[in-house]
Amino acid sequence: MKSDVEISQEAKMAPITTITDQLGINYDDLEQYGKYKTKVNFTPSDAHQDGKLILVTSINPTAAGEGKTTVTIGLGDAFTELHKNVVLALREPSLGPVMGMKGGATGGGYAQVVPMEDINLHFTGDFDALTEAHNTLAALIDNHIQHGNQLNIDPRQIVWKRVLDVNDRELRQVVIGLGGRTSGVPRQDGFDITVASELMAILCLATSLQDLKHRISKILIGYTYDRKPVYVSDLHVEGALTLLLKDAIKPNLVQTLEHTPAFIHGGPFANIAHGCNSILATKAALTYGDYAITEAGFGSDLGAEKFMDIVTPRLNKTPDCVVVVATVRALKLNGGADKKTLNVENLDALKKGVINLKRHVDGMQQYGKPVIVAINKFASDSMEELTYLSNYVQNDLKVTGEIINSWAEGGKGAVDLAQKVIAACNNSDKFHELYDHENSSVLEKMTAIVTRIYGGSTVELSRKAKNELKRIEKMGYGNLPVCMAKTQYSFTDNAKELGAPENFTIHVSDLQLKLGAGFIVALTGKILTMPGLPSHPAALDMDIDENGRITGLF
Template identity: 55%
Template structure:
């Protein structure tokens, strides 16, 4: 059966039952139908409960072969519950852009899914719409301020706040707005990013509570005046209304897996152009409600995990106890140079070459003092020789356990070995979490440290404009902020065609952007875009409502 057929065949439990499993009082639930609810987690701040154990799931660099990070997160969570360890999964919400572009859905797969799958993949509880509205309200208030006399003396050439939409649309990357005469404002260059790249999304996912969120929104820099002084959302008195639009959205969304286990699906910044983690609110709530919390970070460990550690953990005080690195035999062969159409053929030589990618991710995770374990996400074409090779190589060459997982086909039962291995790793207590760089390190050196230590680069090449901007940000008092690298997810390098583990490459930084509300500095590398385009044949061409009124094409 397809993913959507498996999801439809599931017998879901009422969301009140899932909440009861976590001892969440019924009067703190705000249901969206029978199987989804928002949870007012404010009560947890008054509870003296010890935190559970946080486990991060990350992966090797993604390939067309697929890795299955979300599927593994769900499978591991179900498996931990199966062996008697109460566990909550914390995932990001899918963006409509990738769902209708490449992915066609992002709620796991096979028998390791969060459900109701269709609702989660589409409008869900409206969180992304709220974030889009809050972001664009601020954009409208900037233009409105200028229209009504420009009291703050905003330099319209230096308005930095673009608009957003939760869709892939390359035609909106650069636009001219305000045409049609004086009654319609003033013409100026503008553009759109995808909602998941919005600083509102980043601030939303890093905020500890509503008051913190409103403060972060107020600090967002939207423009500069004619004296080059920053203009913030607070200067325009916009942060209060923005927070009102986000008030309900900030409550985490409670759903369940196919096996009836609890999951928070909340927030969704991209990992190649933002920090790629679910909300701090959801993660911290889950830690108070369960013995284990399994969460994921977007794309490979060079992007998602690094930002999870250096941004999310730095800002929230979270400290993971273990890290699962997901790999597939097919993806490792892809990193070893095998074409997509030949990935189902046994090839130990290519597999060995591709292990260089996995090796570097393991080494990188260890830099943060977090013990890793490898999850081999099983595909039907994997041979016994290939599986044995990866497990032996990991044990003998990398000193890490590699566990074969069949959760896609078997659900939690297919990941029990992984669950037991993760529990052993956590119980041993080897984690000594540390950040890659200190706050006081200069911004330029933070970028170089990430490039050299995590990407294997020899150096960083700063565009003249980027170097100047780094100097300005330091002078303006933002030098203590962490770095959010915006880079292709397909390679350690800025060139997506360089598979495996390239060394001694140079990372080109072409632009620097300040996210003062989210509290990080974005370094834009290579050709990465903050508004993706659709592929030649987007998933939207296959998504439709059939004669029975059911949705086809989501998977």
């Protein structure tokens, strides 16, 4: 079969104005980036957001990815096949995984969003704008200290790092300000990846340009020598930073290979951030479509939990149905199979690994909404493996399940799944919150996530985390939701603990207060906010010829 990029290059895309006309978007609200992608000036109105919301998540992935985005896009195209008015809302790819290990993030095979190359490589410049805005704030902080430090900022207590949208382990810890008096004050600093920036979270949670500006003004940048907090509003630069993001806040609209409309906007990672596309893009999908399909990053223990507990209160809408993507190969890995033999039939490993799927389904059922399992078929899956997994979903988990083959068949490969999702969306089950946002303590919120979603037993805070928790509660921010930063490969904070471990402890090394985003990040285990590149980065296989034709992107 052809590669993803070859399939994308052969696609016959419709002009983006054809897609916007289909949705009824006014031409004056478009800011086009060529023929096939546009930003949309969208002002949300909850009164017109009547669409059904479908959330796609997954089991714990393997290092190669298991096709959650492919399923999401294929499901959208299946709705189109059924002549339903559907709009997708997805995240933008980061150059970190594109150039690193995972490759692109635009789906795969015949279930892709296009133009695939553009979306994976800079797209409309949103991430570049975020990177520049973030680093502008870092420069303004150091400049303030250089020119008298009227706010009395303690350089040792600055919590605002710099960012770069590429995996670069060398920049995790750096020393800046060397070179004498004219080069600033020497201090320890570091870089995060752009998708871990609080500005990324803010962009994805803001509901308007003014809300974006207000949230930016609340960002905690550090503390004074007498340990008082310092905010962006104290520097009076929220206007300048918002100006740099005035275009980035507008949702981007593209299409799938089958011309299904797709908003692609924002891209926080779920293992180190909240893992969901922007509220504005999701609201736009709900406004223009009878059905809006969105996804949450990595497994349900990360992105989906954060969608439920962080995003839905701001979205003013809860999912009507949750789709959990599972693959035979990932479950075999969770059952003890060697990652080099996942393409070989192994029923014993599959039977052991299905407990991972059960834990994810159980976790999503905590919220009270219908849960459906999508079994994403790979060419290497045997009929015996697929049959066993289908029967397990129906007979043991007692939930609706369906095999999907959109990678090879596009929308047609997901029609049966789409029909079951449509039926589930008519269920009016009440949404249940995982924890009391206002009255539960920070530790109680973390414990609820660990026990009810991960299947663990306790939360253990390091001395540093305990001290930070005391400071957070003393400042009056204990009512904020918690964003757990954890490995995506395991329910635990140890990436090697696969399957569905029980009675384990989650170790919180630090807590970070993100006041602009409106949550507290809990760093667990050995999670890193600046990833590194693998021994064989995907970049080594990429090229472009004299005609501009790209190869090896994915």
